[in-house]
Amino acid sequence: MNKRRLLRTAHAALASLGAILVLSAPAVAVPPIAEPVPPVEPAPAATTVPEPLPPVDRVAPDDRDKVLPTGWRASKDRIWTTTGDANGFHVLTATAKSGYVWETAASLSEPGFDVDLWIGNACVTGSGRRLVVVYAPRTFTNKADLFDRGGFTAVVDLETHRVKKLPVQSSLAYFNPGCGAGEKAVITQFDGERHEDPEDTTTQSRLFTIDAAARTLSKPILLNTELSSPVPVKNGIAAAAAGGLVSVSSDGKVSRTAEAAGVPFRLAPDASGGVVFMEKAGDQARVKRAVGKKVAELATGPTDDVGVARGEAGQVFITGEPARVGKLPSGVRRIAVARESQVSTRGELALTEVKAVGAGDPRTDTVDPTVARDVTMSATVIPTGKPLTFEVSPAAIGAEAIAGRAVHPELGTPAATPKAGRRAWHRPARRPTRSRTSGTARWPVTT
Numbered sequence: 001m002n003k004r005r006l007l008r009t010a011h012a013a014l015a016s017l018g019a020i021l022v023l024s025a026p027a028v029a030v031p032p033i034a035e036p037v038p039p040v041e042p043a044p045a046a047t048t049v050p051e052p053l054p055p056v057d058r059v060a061p062d063d064r065d066k067v068l069p070t071g072w073r074a075s076k077d078r079i080w081t082t083t084g085d086a087n088g089f090h091v092l093t094a095t096a097k098s099g100y101v102w103e104t105a106a107s108l109s110e111p112g113f114d115v116d117l118w119i120g121n122a123c124v125t126g127s128g129r130r131l132v133v134v135y136a137p138r139t140f141t142n143k144a145d146l147f148d149r150g151g152f153t154a155v156v157d158l159e160t161h162r163v164k165k166l167p168v169q170s171s172l173a174y175f176n177p178g179c180g181a182g183e184k185a186v187i188t189q190f191d192g193e194r195h196e197d198p199e200d201t202t203t204q205s206r207l208f209t210i211d212a213a214a215r216t217l218s219k220p221i222l223l224n225t226e227l228s229s230p231v232p233v234k235n236g237i238a239a240a241a242a243g244g245l246v247s248v249s250s251d252g253k254v255s256r257t258a259e260a261a262g263v264p265f266r267l268a269p270d271a272s273g274g275v276v277f278m279e280k281a282g283d284q285a286r287v288k289r290a291v292g293k294k295v296a297e298l299a300t301g302p303t304d305d306v307g308v309a310r311g312e313a314g315q316v317f318i319t320g321e322p323a324r325v326g327k328l329p330s331g332v333r334r335i336a337v338a339r340e341s342q343v344s345t346r347g348e349l350a351l352t353e354v355k356a357v358g359a360g361d362p363r364t365d366t367v368d369p370t371v372a373r374d375v376t377m378s379a380t381v382i383p384t385g386k387p388l389t390f391e392v393s394p395a396a397i398g399a400e401a402i403a404g405r406a407v408h409p410e411l412g413t414p415a416a417t418p419k420a421g422r423r424a425w426h427r428p429a430r431r432p433t434r435s436r437t438s439g440t441a442r443w444p445v446t447t
Contacts, residue, residue, distance in 0.1 A: 057392045058094070058101040069348060069383035072096050078312075079344040080105075080131065080158060081354050081377070082122050083394055086369040088404060089118035089135040090394035093158045096348055100388075106156045106163045107372065107396035107404040108135050110411060115139075115369065119172070120151065123179035124158075128312030128345035130212040131156045132177045132185040134170055147172050148190035152408045155212045163403035164215040168208055169410050173228075180232035180269045181314030183213040190226060207237060207248065221252050229267045231275070238275050240264040245275060245290055258290035266307070271314030271331040278308055287318055289329065298332060299325045307339035317343050319350075337380055349388075353378040357391065372396070 059067060069075075075096035083090050088109035094100040109118055120135030133154050140146035151172045154165045170176055170187040179185045189206040205226045209218040227239035227246065237248040238257070245258040245267075264277040274291045276298070285306040287299040299306060301322035309317040316332045318325065320339030328334065335343060337350040344350070357374040372395040379388040396404060 059099045064099045067386035077344050077346040077348040079349045083375045084118040085373040087372040089120045091156050102392040104394050104396045105158050105161045113137050125212045126182045126313050145192035148192040155215050161400050165408045166217050167409040175229040178231035184232040185210045186230040231267045233269050258295050268310045268316045270316050276316045309343040312345040350380050
């Protein structure tokens, strides 16, 4: 009994001692959990800014067999366009067989003008080789006399780049000049300010025929009326008037040949002796073809969806998205490109957009007239449907620059003295003076 009591007493003492040791033991410090350390990003490798690519002024050699039609190496197709800046009115061209390598055929301008922008129109002759060009400072559109008969005229050979400036000035209207199926073109002079005079009830105009191959100018045909869109045809000149097409003889006789709605436009003589034209009826446009007095409808659709373009040798192209296309005669083709596209001479390439790089408003931009602005072009290869983009410098050097900037023969030529009873057709007697306030060229107008 005493032995058991002693054992219980010993156990109790040991338990008390263990509790005392635990409570009196020194505390062990537990380190706090550290926040995760984000991984260290490696320093970016040094990068080099790539050199800007040179202008893409051609189809890359490795891509030509992929995007151009079969037989492109032997093709005689040629594309051309024009672009203007303070440096000049530039004629650009490229051929299929070169892979559409762009070059400047001419850079047209005249000395003695303060110009923010050279503007103009051009048409290609039936050979596809020559352009007839009418060009002028943009400010010529501000004065009736200069707009109606102030545009300088030249013939540009797209192959040799030869420039011939002809001794005549003509209208800046959208249809001037007008080319035919051969090597001839027609240019127009209008009345200008005299036509706007309420006391002068007469209306006159003059037509000239240009032989682009011979680079010669005909004597003028004086008309007691004004016509639109004149073009050379086999037996004279075809033009547009209210209600239809008319023919103009060499002695100025005007005869109606075919009926049309309103005033026809986009006249294009074809290889078979017909004249393709457009007319408007409300919001609809119709493409028609006249052979003599006989008229056939070729296509129709909304005005904004139908267009007509010319190629070489009397080829005519219907562009845009017409709602209906009828049976087309030989020499007239439907091409599925935008309405306002510029189509190449054989219909193998279409330029859908041409614009200056970084171009703004020429009236407010500060531009260097000694530098030609690069242009970008969007194009479609018609047989393959492949898109192309070009960037071209129109700067002309060498012979092209010299020929295009030679003084036009009409500058410095005395004004002709009119015969009694005949209207004095303005010919500039000297280079223009310039307004200090507007910069607009002012001609000494013959009265």
